[in-house]
Amino acid sequence: MVEQHGQGADGPITPRATAYAQWYQDIVAAAELLDQAPVRGCWIFRPNGYLIWEIFQRELDARFKRRGVQNVYFPLLIPQSYIAREAEHVEGFSPELAVVTHGGGEELEEPLVVRPTSETVIWATLRRWIRSHRDLPMLLNQWANVVRWEKRPRAFLRTTEFLWQEGHTAHATAQEARDFALTMLGVYEEFLQTVVGMAPIVGEKPAHERFPGAVATFTLEPMMQDGRALQAGTSHDLGANFAKAFDVTYQGEDGEAHPAYATSWGMTTRVIGGMLMVHGDDRGAIFPPAVAPVQVAIVPVSGRDAGATQAVDEAAATARRDLTAAGYRVALDDRPGLRPGAKFFHWERRGAPLRLEIGPRDLAAGQATAVTRHDGEKRPIPLSGLTGAVQALLAGLQADLAARARTIQESRTQTVDDRAALELAVAQGYALARWCEQYDCATAIQEATRATIRCFPLQDHDGSYHPAPTDPGPCAWCGAPAQRRAIVARAY
């Protein structure tokens, strides 16, 4: 039942304190999520890696559909001229494009780009789909692969091809578009918190970090264990920019033509990398139960007595059967010729959140020994009420991981007011600092500290997001007048 494909899965794991970047690479290998592809910047999703993405898809897709979003699929290949229709958009994406110049054995009249994102082809199509106010809102999403040439690739985090969903909506008014962009931001936050166990800062990007063509970009920025930020998802208010570029108007109830207002929002496979960096430890990956490819690893611990061994094997098989029937993802590690310790090591590296050991003594006491991966704690649980006990343990574990992520993030976020404090804060986590909103100042901060302006935090009141209250004062970096505080941090 236990499959072990590929090489390197059992190699040493560099401690986080020694070299965090190398530790990350090591646990990606240890968890058997990816393998190298022949094209630089691309990776192969192995069964465990793709299973996590399937779980993400299922969870997100259900949330989208509950909000009335319909799935569609737009083509991979886009005429190069389309990308140029929205001025900021072409400037933003041109350096990252993969270009198809030959098809069917001939040179193409017009080169085609492999989609880096689909706003252009979608808005060229919405011109036909949107005629009247009765067609709005139009709420679309697609699950797709995209290609953005990556000069410094990292597994999951920066890849030339990645998998994602891209939502695209059209609305009658600017306010409705803004509201919907924030609604989807809330969907992402709730997903990251409850499924992935992250505690993202939610905020608005500064102008120079907006999506090319957006009037506002909202972002989710969970902290990794080394104190750096990872942009885990974005939701864009695109205003009427794409409607104007592609001439999309609708006839309002007033009989007049109005531009349609747009949003787009995306989440990608990079979140899997962020999840590893938030929860893993020096022994390997740790997956939140909601996402773990294997939630429960059962390891029979045989005695020397053949009769006792058979009873243990039977109890382990029963436990597997019952837990599988209850809907859990279970592995029974019955590989012959391997000592229990080697099996414990195997499942620790692969991040199974719960291990059940069953030995002759456990069996005599009518119990299994449950070991929670994230804290190594052992406790007996009764074999008679196994499913209920496992359910409770996994629910607690899911909450523990999320709480631990929140604690790390809060303990490493410092409100700072001057340059020295900002430099100290970003060396180990997030700085919450007044910033003057000048691009040159952001550049100066980045050159001096490698930190960037991540976002202006939003606050959640009564189920909707609002800007944090203004807090006027001098910019922590340059001293110029500033109106509000931003999260400043190094980032992946």
Added chain:
Amino acid sequence: MVEQHGQGADGPITPRATAYAQWYQDIVAAAELLDQAPVRGCWIFRPNGYLIWEIFQRELDARFKRRGVQNVYFPLLIPQSYIAREAEHVEGFSPELAVVTHGGGEELEEPLVVRPTSETVIWATLRRWIRSHRDLPMLLNQWANVVRWEKRPRAFLRTTEFLWQEGHTAHATAQEARDFALTMLGVYEEFLQTVVGMAPIVGEKPAHERFPGAVATFTLEPMMQDGRALQAGTSHDLGANFAKAFDVTYQGEDGEAHPAYATSWGMTTRVIGGMLMVHGDDRGAIFPPAVAPVQVAIVPVSGRDAGATQAVDEAAATARRDLTAAGYRVALDDRPGLRPGAKFFHWERRGAPLRLEIGPRDLAAGQATAVTRHDGEKRPIPLSGLTGAVQALLAGLQADLAARARTIQESRTQTVDDRAALELAVAQGYALARWCEQYDCATAIQEATRATIRCFPLQDHDGSYHPAPTDPGPCAWCGAPAQRRAIVARAY
């Protein structure tokens, strides 16, 4: 609740007898499944079209997983040199490739092809994943988009980009690979029969129609209403060809190195086009209930009396709520200002298999009028037991459509023994004819009749496929000795 996007959905439908090809285009538009893309040969999947693909995915994926298949994802971009590693493979696919020559603003050292299929990159990887007999069988699948340049594109049926699943497996012996290829053929047949309502002929392709690199290609060939065949899925026994090309061996229990044996099998979005062609009629699409984007269309038929109208609207809303809660895909057509007849027309074109009309007289009798799309029959069903009645009607309808497809196929399949009879048979359907298995003879048949050798039929005994008994005699076309009969037909 009723959305109507895009143009052309309410245009005239050409009768099948007038021009079958135009009828097909018209019902694709009428059912609002696709829209034109800017790149020739590519289409946009609208919400209804993509929903059908999601249902196909869910149904097939569950069947794969029950057989132990794990999902993976291999990259879109493949080095051009990989395609050349298997000699027949490169010859087969080279004319269809889309080639990326530039990435990230620079010309690439080696051009990359957009995957036309993934055998090469997968087998280059399996070299690392397969070491021992304990690694086998390895059962993998991916859901992906592929690009094969199409010179004569047709919606769903022949498209430059299409969506599909591609299964890839590795086995210890040639026999195991052959058996697994046939197992997946059986999965496809059962899916086409029970979900899509098709009655495919299942058989083996002649040598000249094999997948490039295969030792045997198995196929499913349902008949369309015009008597033509559509290849709806294939399963390939690849022997050790890819293992040899990519040097994949495993250590057997005997300690020796052995080549791994391969299968691959795929089903694509073209099946959606086949489903339309099998079931549709001159009034529009007809979807089998298992797949229909809208299974039940509820149309309130108001009277002149405001009180009666309100009661009708309430009954319709209740019916929608109850059927939705029971898991059905339901539309309540409460668009104001449209006559019931226009609504009936709307849902007939869009293929909803069941329509429920509720008017004041129905209500007084405690019933709704159920109209089955495929035969236009009306019958009263009690509002008190609505869900059960709908369930029974839809189950019967699903069976009716499959039976009708089988009847058409059987009535248009003729066993023939000479050239004249073969010509007559392929003009209206399938010929079951002795064929000499010479490529030149197949070419001569095609030149004279436009028909091709579709397959040598297999028979299903005791849950596994076997070749039909030999039936020696003269080739129906050229008179040379022949051992068995093949299905000969024109095809899409």
